[in-house]
Amino acid sequence: xxxxxxxxxxxxxxxxxxxxxxxxxxxxxxxxxxxxxxxxxxxxxxxxxxxxxxxxxxxxxxxxxxxxxxxxxxxxxxxxxxxxxxxxxxxxxxxxxxxxxxxxxxxxxxxxxxxxxxxxxxxxxxxxxxxxxxxxxxxxxxxxxxxxxxxxxxxxxxxxxxxxxxxxxxxxxxxxxxxxxxxxxxxxxxxxxxxxxxxxxxxxxxxxxxxxxxxxxxxxxxxxxxxxxxxxxxxxxxxxxxxxxxxxxx
Amino acid sequence: xxxxxxxxxxxxxxxxxxxxxxxxxxxxxxxxxxxxxxxxxxxxxxxxxxxxxxxxxxxxxxxxxxxxxxxxxxxxxxxxxxxxxxxxxxxxxxxxxxxxxxxxxxxxxxxxxxxxxxxxxxxxxxxxxxxxxxxxxxxxxxxxxxxxxxxxxxxxxxxxxxxxxxxxxxxxxxxxxxxxxxxxxxxxxxxxxxxxxxxxxxxxxxxxxxxxxxxxxxxxxxxxxxxxxxxxxxxxxxxxxxxxxxxxxxxxxxxxxxxxxx
Numbered sequence: 001x002x003x004x005x006x007x008x009x010x011x012x013x014x015x016x017x018x019x020x021x022x023x024x025x026x027x028x029x030x031x032x033x034x035x036x037x038x039x040x041x042x043x044x045x046x047x048x049x050x051x052x053x054x055x056x057x058x059x060x061x062x063x064x065x066x067x068x069x070x071x072x073x074x075x076x077x078x079x080x081x082x083x084x085x086x087x088x089x090x091x092x093x094x095x096x097x098x099x100x101x102x103x104x105x106x107x108x109x110x111x112x113x114x115x116x117x118x119x120x121x122x123x124x125x126x127x128x129x130x131x132x133x134x135x136x137x138x139x140x141x142x143x144x145x146x147x148x149x150x151x152x153x154x155x156x157x158x159x160x161x162x163x164x165x166x167x168x169x170x171x172x173x174x175x176x177x178x179x180x181x182x183x184x185x186x187x188x189x190x191x192x193x194x195x196x197x198x199x200x201x202x203x204x205x206x207x208x209x210x211x212x213x214x215x216x217x218x219x220x221x222x223x224x225x226x227x228x229x230x231x232x233x234x235x236x237x238x239x240x241x242x243x244x245x246x247x248x249x250x
Numbered sequence: 251x252x253x254x255x256x257x258x259x260x261x262x263x264x265x266x267x268x269x270x271x272x273x274x275x276x277x278x279x280x281x282x283x284x285x286x287x288x289x290x291x292x293x294x295x296x297x298x299x300x301x302x303x304x305x306x307x308x309x310x311x312x313x314x315x316x317x318x319x320x321x322x323x324x325x326x327x328x329x330x331x332x333x334x335x336x337x338x339x340x341x342x343x344x345x346x347x348x349x350x351x352x353x354x355x356x357x358x359x360x361x362x363x364x365x366x367x368x369x370x371x372x373x374x375x376x377x378x379x380x381x382x383x384x385x386x387x388x389x390x391x392x393x394x395x396x397x398x399x400x401x402x403x404x405x406x407x408x409x410x411x412x413x414x415x416x417x418x419x420x421x422x423x424x425x426x427x428x429x430x431x432x433x434x435x436x437x438x439x440x441x442x443x444x445x446x447x448x449x450x451x452x453x454x455x456x457x458x459x460x461x462x463x464x465x466x467x468x469x470x471x472x473x474x475x476x477x478x479x480x481x482x483x484x485x486x487x488x489x490x491x492x493x494x495x496x497x498x499x500x501x502x503x504x505x506x507x508x509x510x511x512x
Contacts, residue, residue, distance in 0.1 A: 017263045020263045020267065020268065021262065021263045022277065022279055022346075022348075022503040022505055023430070026279055026280045026307075026308040026309070026503075027279065028280065028282065036282075037279075037280070037282040037284060038282075039281060039282070085280075085281070085308070085309075086281065086301040086309070087281050087299050087300070087301050087309075088301055089301070090301075091301040091302060091303040091309075092303045092308070093303055096303065096304055096305045097305055097308075187305075215303070243280075243308045245304075245305060245306050245307060245308060246305060246306055247306050247307065247348065247430075247502070247503070248306075248430075248447075248448065
Protein backbone atom coordinates (compact mmCIF):
# COMPACT_ATOMS: atom_id res chain seq x y z
CA UNK A 1 0.00 0.00 0.00
CA UNK A 2 2.80 2.35 0.83
CA UNK A 3 4.38 1.87 -2.56
CA UNK A 4 1.10 2.38 -4.33
CA UNK A 5 0.60 5.67 -2.59
CA UNK A 6 3.82 7.00 -3.93
CA UNK A 7 2.40 6.84 -7.45
CA UNK A 8 0.65 10.12 -6.66
CA UNK A 9 -2.75 8.79 -7.44
CA UNK A 10 -5.72 11.00 -6.78
CA UNK A 11 -6.86 8.97 -3.82
CA UNK A 12 -3.78 8.78 -1.66
CA UNK A 13 -5.46 7.41 1.41
CA UNK A 14 -7.89 4.68 0.42
CA UNK A 15 -9.63 2.40 2.86
CA UNK A 16 -7.62 -0.77 3.17
CA UNK A 17 -8.02 -4.09 4.89
CA UNK A 18 -5.10 -3.50 7.22
CA UNK A 19 -7.03 -0.90 9.15
CA UNK A 20 -9.61 -3.48 10.24
CA UNK A 21 -6.98 -5.90 11.49
CA UNK A 22 -5.60 -5.08 14.93
CA UNK A 23 -2.54 -7.16 14.12
CA UNK A 24 -1.59 -4.65 11.46
CA UNK A 25 -3.02 -1.31 12.46
CA UNK A 26 -4.03 0.87 15.36
CA UNK A 27 -6.88 2.98 14.04
CA UNK A 28 -8.38 6.01 15.68
CA UNK A 29 -11.42 7.57 14.11
CA UNK A 30 -14.28 9.89 14.87
CA UNK A 31 -17.11 11.36 12.88
CA UNK A 32 -17.44 13.64 15.89
CA UNK A 33 -20.75 12.68 17.23
CA UNK A 34 -18.36 12.56 20.16
CA UNK A 35 -14.61 12.21 20.53
CA UNK A 36 -14.74 8.67 19.22
CA UNK A 37 -11.41 6.87 19.53
CA UNK A 38 -9.48 10.06 20.16
CA UNK A 39 -8.55 11.75 23.40
CA UNK A 40 -9.26 15.40 24.06
CA UNK A 41 -7.41 17.95 26.08
CA UNK A 42 -8.12 21.59 26.93
CA UNK A 43 -5.87 23.81 29.03
CA UNK A 44 -5.88 27.48 30.01
CA UNK A 45 -2.14 28.05 29.66
CA UNK A 46 -1.87 29.08 33.30
CA UNK A 47 -4.54 31.75 33.50
CA UNK A 48 -7.42 33.25 31.57
CA UNK A 49 -10.16 31.45 29.72
CA UNK A 50 -9.96 27.86 28.58
CA UNK A 51 -10.58 27.01 24.93
CA UNK A 52 -13.51 24.71 24.29
CA UNK A 53 -14.40 21.61 22.33
CA UNK A 54 -18.06 20.94 21.64
CA UNK A 55 -19.93 18.57 19.34
CA UNK A 56 -22.82 19.41 17.06
CA UNK A 57 -25.29 16.95 15.62
CA UNK A 58 -26.22 18.29 12.23
CA UNK A 59 -26.72 16.79 8.82
CA UNK A 60 -26.03 18.74 5.65
CA UNK A 61 -25.43 17.60 2.10
CA UNK A 62 -21.70 17.41 2.67
CA UNK A 63 -21.11 16.99 6.39
CA UNK A 64 -22.68 15.59 9.52
CA UNK A 65 -21.82 15.72 13.19
CA UNK A 66 -18.79 17.90 13.72
CA UNK A 67 -16.56 19.04 16.53
CA UNK A 68 -15.92 22.71 17.12
CA UNK A 69 -12.69 23.82 18.75
CA UNK A 70 -12.71 27.46 19.85
CA UNK A 71 -10.37 29.84 21.51
CA UNK A 72 -12.08 32.16 23.97
CA UNK A 73 -11.63 35.91 24.37
CA UNK A 74 -9.03 36.44 27.11
CA UNK A 75 -7.43 33.04 26.57
CA UNK A 76 -3.71 33.55 27.07
CA UNK A 77 -0.46 32.23 25.62
CA UNK A 78 -0.38 28.42 25.44
CA UNK A 79 -4.08 28.01 26.18
CA UNK A 80 -5.07 25.14 23.95
CA UNK A 81 -7.53 22.58 22.77
CA UNK A 82 -6.40 19.32 21.24
CA UNK A 83 -8.12 16.26 19.78
CA UNK A 84 -5.28 13.81 19.75
CA UNK A 85 -3.95 10.29 20.01
CA UNK A 86 -2.42 10.32 23.46
CA UNK A 87 -3.99 10.42 26.89
CA UNK A 88 -1.16 12.53 28.29
CA UNK A 89 2.09 13.95 26.96
CA UNK A 90 2.97 12.93 23.41
CA UNK A 91 4.80 9.64 22.88
CA UNK A 92 4.39 9.17 19.14
CA UNK A 93 7.54 9.27 17.03
CA UNK A 94 8.10 8.81 13.34
CA UNK A 95 10.40 6.13 11.99
CA UNK A 96 8.74 3.19 13.72
CA UNK A 97 5.71 2.42 11.61
CA UNK A 98 3.96 3.65 8.49
CA UNK A 99 1.19 6.01 9.47
CA UNK A 100 -1.24 8.54 8.10
CA UNK A 101 -3.73 11.03 9.37
CA UNK A 102 -6.67 12.64 7.57
CA UNK A 103 -8.93 15.38 8.78
CA UNK A 104 -11.76 17.34 7.18
CA UNK A 105 -11.62 20.81 8.64
CA UNK A 106 -12.46 24.48 8.19
CA UNK A 107 -11.81 27.65 10.18
CA UNK A 108 -13.11 31.20 10.57
CA UNK A 109 -9.65 32.68 10.09
CA UNK A 110 -10.66 34.73 7.05
CA UNK A 111 -13.79 36.17 8.64
CA UNK A 112 -12.28 36.84 12.07
CA UNK A 113 -8.64 37.78 11.76
CA UNK A 114 -6.57 36.54 14.67
CA UNK A 115 -2.79 36.76 14.61
CA UNK A 116 -2.46 35.23 18.07
CA UNK A 117 -3.48 31.70 17.36
CA UNK A 118 -2.04 28.62 15.74
CA UNK A 119 -4.01 25.72 14.29
CA UNK A 120 -2.16 22.53 13.43
CA UNK A 121 -3.36 19.36 11.76
CA UNK A 122 -1.30 16.19 11.54
CA UNK A 123 1.75 15.37 13.61
CA UNK A 124 2.63 18.28 15.87
CA UNK A 125 4.58 18.80 19.06
CA UNK A 126 2.59 19.85 22.11
CA UNK A 127 5.36 19.42 24.63
CA UNK A 128 7.33 22.50 23.67
CA UNK A 129 6.65 26.10 22.95
CA UNK A 130 4.30 26.19 20.03
CA UNK A 131 5.58 25.65 16.54
CA UNK A 132 6.92 27.11 14.42
CA UNK A 133 9.13 28.43 17.22
CA UNK A 134 10.68 25.10 18.13
CA UNK A 135 10.20 21.36 18.24
CA UNK A 136 9.30 18.61 15.80
CA UNK A 137 6.32 18.12 13.57
CA UNK A 138 4.93 17.12 10.20
CA UNK A 139 1.76 19.09 9.84
CA UNK A 140 -0.50 21.56 8.15
CA UNK A 141 -0.84 24.78 10.05
CA UNK A 142 -2.16 28.33 10.05
CA UNK A 143 -0.54 30.98 12.21
CA UNK A 144 -1.27 34.04 10.14
CA UNK A 145 -3.40 34.70 7.12
CA UNK A 146 -6.18 32.26 6.36
CA UNK A 147 -4.62 29.63 4.10
CA UNK A 148 -3.24 26.23 4.97
CA UNK A 149 0.53 25.95 5.16
CA UNK A 150 2.78 22.90 5.14
CA UNK A 151 5.28 22.59 7.97
CA UNK A 152 8.10 20.12 8.56
CA UNK A 153 10.22 20.58 11.68
CA UNK A 154 12.99 18.32 12.84
CA UNK A 155 14.33 19.44 16.18
CA UNK A 156 13.86 23.02 15.09
CA UNK A 157 15.52 25.49 17.46
CA UNK A 158 15.11 28.65 15.48
CA UNK A 159 18.46 28.34 13.75
CA UNK A 160 19.21 25.93 10.93
CA UNK A 161 21.90 23.35 11.62
CA UNK A 162 22.66 19.69 11.08
CA UNK A 163 20.15 18.84 13.80
CA UNK A 164 17.74 21.71 13.37
CA UNK A 165 15.60 21.76 10.24
CA UNK A 166 12.50 23.66 9.20
CA UNK A 167 10.50 23.75 5.99
CA UNK A 168 7.33 25.77 5.48
CA UNK A 169 5.27 26.67 2.47
CA UNK A 170 1.85 28.18 1.88
CA UNK A 171 -0.52 26.04 -0.16
CA UNK A 172 -2.72 29.02 -0.92
CA UNK A 173 -5.80 26.97 -0.12
CA UNK A 174 -8.28 28.90 1.96
CA UNK A 175 -9.42 27.36 5.21
CA UNK A 176 -12.87 28.97 5.19
CA UNK A 177 -14.41 25.97 3.45
CA UNK A 178 -14.12 22.32 4.39
CA UNK A 179 -11.03 20.61 2.99
CA UNK A 180 -9.64 17.17 3.68
CA UNK A 181 -6.05 17.44 4.83
CA UNK A 182 -3.96 14.28 4.86
CA UNK A 183 -0.39 13.40 5.70
CA UNK A 184 1.21 10.03 5.10
CA UNK A 185 4.72 9.00 6.05
CA UNK A 186 6.59 5.79 5.55
CA UNK A 187 7.79 3.44 8.26
CA UNK A 188 11.33 4.77 8.25
CA UNK A 189 10.32 8.42 8.27
CA UNK A 190 12.16 9.11 5.05
CA UNK A 191 9.23 10.37 3.00
CA UNK A 192 6.01 12.21 3.74
CA UNK A 193 3.20 13.13 1.37
CA UNK A 194 0.82 15.98 2.06
CA UNK A 195 -2.50 16.10 0.24
CA UNK A 196 -5.46 18.42 0.28
CA UNK A 197 -8.67 16.99 -1.13
CA UNK A 198 -6.64 14.07 -2.51
CA UNK A 199 -4.28 16.32 -4.48
CA UNK A 200 -0.62 16.20 -3.52
CA UNK A 201 0.52 19.61 -2.31
CA UNK A 202 3.94 18.62 -0.98
CA UNK A 203 6.32 15.69 -0.91
CA UNK A 204 8.97 15.73 1.78
CA UNK A 205 12.01 13.58 1.05
CA UNK A 206 14.23 13.35 4.10
CA UNK A 207 14.64 15.63 7.09
CA UNK A 208 11.62 14.19 8.84
CA UNK A 209 11.58 13.91 12.62
CA UNK A 210 12.16 10.38 13.79
CA UNK A 211 12.93 8.33 16.87
CA UNK A 212 15.91 10.54 17.64
CA UNK A 213 13.86 13.72 17.87
CA UNK A 214 10.95 14.94 19.95
CA UNK A 215 7.74 13.00 20.29
CA UNK A 216 4.63 14.57 18.84
CA UNK A 217 0.89 14.12 18.81
CA UNK A 218 -1.30 12.97 15.99
CA UNK A 219 -4.46 15.00 15.74
CA UNK A 220 -5.65 18.56 15.51
CA UNK A 221 -4.73 21.33 17.89
CA UNK A 222 -5.66 24.93 18.48
CA UNK A 223 -3.08 26.85 20.49
CA UNK A 224 -3.10 30.46 21.60
CA UNK A 225 0.13 32.33 20.86
CA UNK A 226 -1.02 35.41 22.71
CA UNK A 227 -4.00 36.83 24.56
CA UNK A 228 -7.15 36.42 22.50
CA UNK A 229 -9.10 39.50 21.45
CA UNK A 230 -11.42 37.40 19.33
CA UNK A 231 -12.43 33.76 19.14
CA UNK A 232 -11.04 31.52 16.45
CA UNK A 233 -13.32 28.67 15.56
CA UNK A 234 -12.25 25.39 13.94
CA UNK A 235 -14.84 22.89 12.77
CA UNK A 236 -13.74 19.28 12.33
CA UNK A 237 -16.09 17.03 10.37
CA UNK A 238 -14.11 13.82 10.80
CA UNK A 239 -10.58 12.64 11.52
CA UNK A 240 -8.78 9.33 11.11
CA UNK A 241 -5.34 8.29 12.32
CA UNK A 242 -3.88 4.97 11.24
CA UNK A 243 -0.68 3.58 12.74
CA UNK A 244 0.32 0.55 10.71
CA UNK A 245 2.30 -1.25 13.37
CA UNK A 246 3.47 -4.80 12.90
CA UNK A 247 1.77 -6.20 15.95
CA UNK A 248 2.38 -9.80 15.03
CA UNK A 249 5.73 -9.32 16.70
CA UNK A 250 5.21 -10.03 20.36
CA UNK B 251 -17.10 -20.10 4.76
CA UNK B 252 -14.34 -22.59 5.48
CA UNK B 253 -14.24 -23.21 9.18
CA UNK B 254 -11.40 -24.11 11.47
CA UNK B 255 -8.41 -24.58 9.19
CA UNK B 256 -5.28 -24.90 11.26
CA UNK B 257 -3.89 -21.55 10.36
CA UNK B 258 -4.03 -18.04 11.61
CA UNK B 259 -7.36 -17.66 9.84
CA UNK B 260 -9.16 -16.31 12.84
CA UNK B 261 -6.67 -13.49 13.11
CA UNK B 262 -7.30 -12.24 9.60
CA UNK B 263 -9.83 -9.64 8.64
CA UNK B 264 -13.04 -11.35 7.62
CA UNK B 265 -15.28 -9.53 5.18
CA UNK B 266 -18.25 -10.49 7.33
CA UNK B 267 -17.03 -8.36 10.20
CA UNK B 268 -17.64 -5.22 8.14
CA UNK B 269 -21.30 -6.12 7.59
CA UNK B 270 -23.55 -5.45 10.56
CA UNK B 271 -26.06 -7.94 9.22
CA UNK B 272 -23.53 -10.72 9.59
CA UNK B 273 -21.40 -9.80 12.54
CA UNK B 274 -21.36 -8.00 15.84
CA UNK B 275 -17.84 -6.77 16.31
CA UNK B 276 -16.24 -5.15 19.33
CA UNK B 277 -12.75 -3.68 19.39
CA UNK B 278 -10.67 -2.02 22.08
CA UNK B 279 -7.39 -0.71 20.72
CA UNK B 280 -4.59 1.56 21.78
CA UNK B 281 -5.74 4.16 24.26
CA UNK B 282 -9.46 3.82 23.79
CA UNK B 283 -12.14 1.43 24.92
CA UNK B 284 -13.72 1.73 21.47
CA UNK B 285 -16.71 -0.56 21.11
CA UNK B 286 -15.92 -2.83 24.04
CA UNK B 287 -17.37 -2.60 27.51
CA UNK B 288 -15.22 -1.88 30.53
CA UNK B 289 -15.41 -2.44 34.26
CA UNK B 290 -18.73 -1.40 35.64
CA UNK B 291 -17.65 0.21 38.87
CA UNK B 292 -14.58 2.04 40.07
CA UNK B 293 -15.17 0.46 43.44
CA UNK B 294 -14.33 -2.90 41.94
CA UNK B 295 -11.47 -2.02 39.67
CA UNK B 296 -10.17 0.37 37.10
CA UNK B 297 -9.14 0.41 33.48
CA UNK B 298 -6.41 2.94 32.77
CA UNK B 299 -5.08 3.78 29.33
CA UNK B 300 -1.35 4.24 29.02
CA UNK B 301 0.48 6.01 26.21
CA UNK B 302 3.28 4.14 24.49
CA UNK B 303 4.76 4.07 21.01
CA UNK B 304 6.90 1.56 19.16
CA UNK B 305 7.07 -0.47 15.97
CA UNK B 306 4.50 -2.91 17.36
CA UNK B 307 2.29 -0.88 19.67
CA UNK B 308 0.64 2.45 20.26
CA UNK B 309 -0.83 2.58 23.73
CA UNK B 310 -2.49 -0.05 25.86
CA UNK B 311 -4.99 -0.52 28.66
CA UNK B 312 -4.14 -1.71 32.14
CA UNK B 313 -6.64 -3.56 34.29
CA UNK B 314 -6.23 -3.17 38.04
CA UNK B 315 -8.83 -4.41 40.51
CA UNK B 316 -9.32 -2.99 43.96
CA UNK B 317 -8.14 -4.82 47.04
CA UNK B 318 -11.53 -5.90 48.19
CA UNK B 319 -13.53 -9.02 48.27
CA UNK B 320 -14.38 -10.01 44.72
CA UNK B 321 -12.62 -7.06 43.13
CA UNK B 322 -12.80 -7.43 39.38
CA UNK B 323 -12.57 -5.55 36.14
CA UNK B 324 -12.66 -6.40 32.48
CA UNK B 325 -12.64 -5.34 28.89
CA UNK B 326 -15.36 -7.37 27.29
CA UNK B 327 -18.66 -7.49 25.48
CA UNK B 328 -20.34 -6.84 28.81
CA UNK B 329 -21.44 -3.36 29.83
CA UNK B 330 -22.90 -3.82 33.30
CA UNK B 331 -22.44 -6.03 36.30
CA UNK B 332 -25.77 -7.75 35.76
CA UNK B 333 -25.60 -11.35 34.67
CA UNK B 334 -24.44 -11.92 31.15
CA UNK B 335 -26.60 -14.15 29.00
CA UNK B 336 -24.13 -15.10 26.31
CA UNK B 337 -23.67 -18.75 25.44
CA UNK B 338 -21.75 -20.58 22.77
CA UNK B 339 -23.42 -22.80 20.22
CA UNK B 340 -25.69 -20.30 18.52
CA UNK B 341 -23.28 -18.81 16.02
CA UNK B 342 -19.62 -18.89 15.01
CA UNK B 343 -17.57 -16.57 17.16
CA UNK B 344 -14.07 -15.64 18.20
CA UNK B 345 -12.43 -13.54 20.88
CA UNK B 346 -8.82 -12.39 20.66
CA UNK B 347 -6.63 -10.13 22.74
CA UNK B 348 -3.00 -9.17 22.99
CA UNK B 349 -2.13 -9.27 26.68
CA UNK B 350 0.61 -9.55 29.22
CA UNK B 351 0.82 -9.64 32.99
CA UNK B 352 3.78 -7.43 33.85
CA UNK B 353 4.24 -8.99 37.28
CA UNK B 354 6.17 -12.13 36.67
CA UNK B 355 4.62 -13.72 39.73
CA UNK B 356 0.93 -12.94 39.78
CA UNK B 357 -0.65 -11.95 43.02
CA UNK B 358 -2.18 -14.60 45.20
CA UNK B 359 -5.86 -15.20 44.84
CA UNK B 360 -6.25 -13.67 41.44
CA UNK B 361 -7.08 -14.93 37.99
CA UNK B 362 -6.87 -13.42 34.53
CA UNK B 363 -9.10 -14.97 31.87
CA UNK B 364 -9.01 -14.42 28.11
CA UNK B 365 -11.59 -15.81 25.72
CA UNK B 366 -15.11 -16.93 26.70
CA UNK B 367 -15.31 -17.08 30.46
CA UNK B 368 -17.63 -16.62 33.43
CA UNK B 369 -17.69 -13.09 34.77
CA UNK B 370 -18.23 -13.87 38.43
CA UNK B 371 -16.42 -17.09 39.12
CA UNK B 372 -13.63 -16.92 41.66
CA UNK B 373 -10.00 -17.50 40.97
CA UNK B 374 -9.91 -21.17 41.77
CA UNK B 375 -13.18 -22.22 40.16
CA UNK B 376 -13.94 -23.60 36.73
CA UNK B 377 -17.62 -23.15 36.01
CA UNK B 378 -18.18 -22.74 32.29
CA UNK B 379 -16.28 -21.47 29.32
CA UNK B 380 -13.48 -21.84 26.81
CA UNK B 381 -10.63 -19.58 27.74
CA UNK B 382 -7.00 -19.05 28.66
CA UNK B 383 -6.21 -18.26 32.24
CA UNK B 384 -3.42 -17.57 34.65
CA UNK B 385 -4.22 -17.81 38.32
CA UNK B 386 -2.75 -18.23 41.74
CA UNK B 387 -4.30 -19.94 44.71
CA UNK B 388 -4.60 -18.71 48.26
CA UNK B 389 -1.61 -18.64 50.51
CA UNK B 390 1.76 -19.12 48.93
CA UNK B 391 2.29 -18.28 45.30
CA UNK B 392 1.07 -21.63 44.13
CA UNK B 393 -0.16 -20.51 40.76
CA UNK B 394 1.40 -20.37 37.39
CA UNK B 395 3.37 -17.85 35.42
CA UNK B 396 2.19 -19.29 32.12
CA UNK B 397 -1.06 -19.33 30.18
CA UNK B 398 -3.21 -22.40 30.58
CA UNK B 399 -6.13 -23.57 28.49
CA UNK B 400 -9.47 -24.21 30.16
CA UNK B 401 -12.55 -25.98 28.85
CA UNK B 402 -15.26 -26.26 31.48
CA UNK B 403 -18.88 -27.35 31.46
CA UNK B 404 -21.15 -27.15 34.47
CA UNK B 405 -18.16 -26.97 36.77
CA UNK B 406 -20.14 -25.66 39.71
CA UNK B 407 -23.32 -27.59 39.17
CA UNK B 408 -25.38 -24.49 38.47
CA UNK B 409 -26.94 -25.86 35.33
CA UNK B 410 -29.54 -28.54 34.95
CA UNK B 411 -28.09 -31.84 36.09
CA UNK B 412 -25.53 -32.67 33.49
CA UNK B 413 -22.19 -34.41 33.51
CA UNK B 414 -19.45 -31.96 34.38
CA UNK B 415 -16.31 -31.62 32.36
CA UNK B 416 -13.12 -29.72 33.03
CA UNK B 417 -10.01 -29.76 30.92
CA UNK B 418 -6.86 -27.75 31.55
CA UNK B 419 -3.53 -27.71 29.81
CA UNK B 420 -0.51 -25.54 30.46
CA UNK B 421 0.80 -23.98 27.25
CA UNK B 422 4.14 -23.03 28.76
CA UNK B 423 3.85 -19.55 27.27
CA UNK B 424 4.92 -16.96 29.83
CA UNK B 425 2.34 -14.39 30.85
CA UNK B 426 4.99 -11.73 31.40
CA UNK B 427 5.53 -11.07 27.68
CA UNK B 428 3.02 -9.82 25.14
CA UNK B 429 1.09 -12.66 23.52
CA UNK B 430 -1.94 -12.69 21.27
CA UNK B 431 -4.43 -15.15 22.72
CA UNK B 432 -7.56 -16.21 20.92
CA UNK B 433 -10.45 -18.63 21.09
CA UNK B 434 -12.55 -19.55 18.09
CA UNK B 435 -15.73 -21.61 18.38
CA UNK B 436 -17.79 -22.93 15.49
CA UNK B 437 -21.48 -22.32 15.10
CA UNK B 438 -22.70 -25.42 16.90
CA UNK B 439 -20.03 -25.35 19.59
CA UNK B 440 -18.74 -28.69 18.46
CA UNK B 441 -15.25 -27.44 17.76
CA UNK B 442 -13.03 -24.97 19.57
CA UNK B 443 -9.57 -23.74 18.64
CA UNK B 444 -7.16 -21.99 20.96
CA UNK B 445 -4.55 -19.73 19.37
CA UNK B 446 -1.39 -18.17 20.68
CA UNK B 447 0.35 -15.75 18.37
CA UNK B 448 -1.54 -17.13 15.38
CA UNK B 449 -0.69 -20.76 16.07
CA UNK B 450 -3.22 -23.35 17.15
CA UNK B 451 -2.20 -24.66 20.55
CA UNK B 452 -5.24 -26.80 21.25
CA UNK B 453 -8.23 -28.21 19.39
CA UNK B 454 -11.25 -29.94 20.88
CA UNK B 455 -14.12 -31.41 18.89
CA UNK B 456 -16.15 -33.18 21.56
CA UNK B 457 -19.39 -31.25 21.97
CA UNK B 458 -19.63 -32.40 25.55
CA UNK B 459 -16.44 -30.51 26.32
CA UNK B 460 -17.69 -27.16 25.08
CA UNK B 461 -20.39 -25.40 27.03
CA UNK B 462 -23.24 -24.31 24.79
CA UNK B 463 -26.92 -23.63 24.64
CA UNK B 464 -27.36 -27.36 24.90
CA UNK B 465 -26.17 -27.27 28.51
CA UNK B 466 -27.35 -23.78 29.31
CA UNK B 467 -30.84 -24.45 27.99
CA UNK B 468 -31.19 -20.93 26.59
CA UNK B 469 -29.64 -17.51 26.68
CA UNK B 470 -32.35 -16.39 29.08
CA UNK B 471 -31.76 -19.32 31.41
CA UNK B 472 -28.01 -18.68 31.41
CA UNK B 473 -28.60 -15.07 32.31
CA UNK B 474 -31.15 -15.86 35.00
CA UNK B 475 -29.02 -18.50 36.68
CA UNK B 476 -25.86 -16.45 36.33
CA UNK B 477 -23.83 -18.86 34.30
CA UNK B 478 -23.67 -16.94 31.05
CA UNK B 479 -20.32 -16.08 29.52
CA UNK B 480 -18.61 -12.89 28.57
CA UNK B 481 -15.74 -12.50 26.14
CA UNK B 482 -12.57 -10.47 26.23
CA UNK B 483 -10.15 -10.10 29.13
CA UNK B 484 -11.01 -10.11 32.82
CA UNK B 485 -9.21 -9.93 36.12
CA UNK B 486 -10.83 -11.36 39.25
CA UNK B 487 -9.58 -11.17 42.82
CA UNK B 488 -10.66 -13.00 45.95
CA UNK B 489 -10.88 -11.73 49.52
CA UNK B 490 -7.44 -13.00 50.32
CA UNK B 491 -5.56 -10.96 47.79
CA UNK B 492 -2.32 -9.39 48.96
CA UNK B 493 -2.46 -5.66 48.55
CA UNK B 494 1.27 -5.34 48.00
CA UNK B 495 1.32 -7.47 44.88
CA UNK B 496 -1.87 -6.70 43.03
CA UNK B 497 -1.98 -8.46 39.73
CA UNK B 498 -2.35 -6.11 36.80
CA UNK B 499 -3.05 -7.01 33.21
CA UNK B 500 -1.98 -5.01 30.16
CA UNK B 501 -4.20 -5.22 27.11
CA UNK B 502 -2.91 -3.78 23.86
CA UNK B 503 -6.01 -4.67 21.89
CA UNK B 504 -9.05 -6.85 22.35
CA UNK B 505 -11.57 -7.88 19.73
CA UNK B 506 -14.57 -10.15 19.50
CA UNK B 507 -16.52 -11.16 16.39
CA UNK B 508 -19.86 -12.89 16.68
CA UNK B 509 -21.03 -14.01 13.27
CA UNK B 510 -24.76 -14.10 13.67
CA UNK B 511 -27.35 -13.84 10.91
CA UNK B 512 -29.17 -10.65 11.71
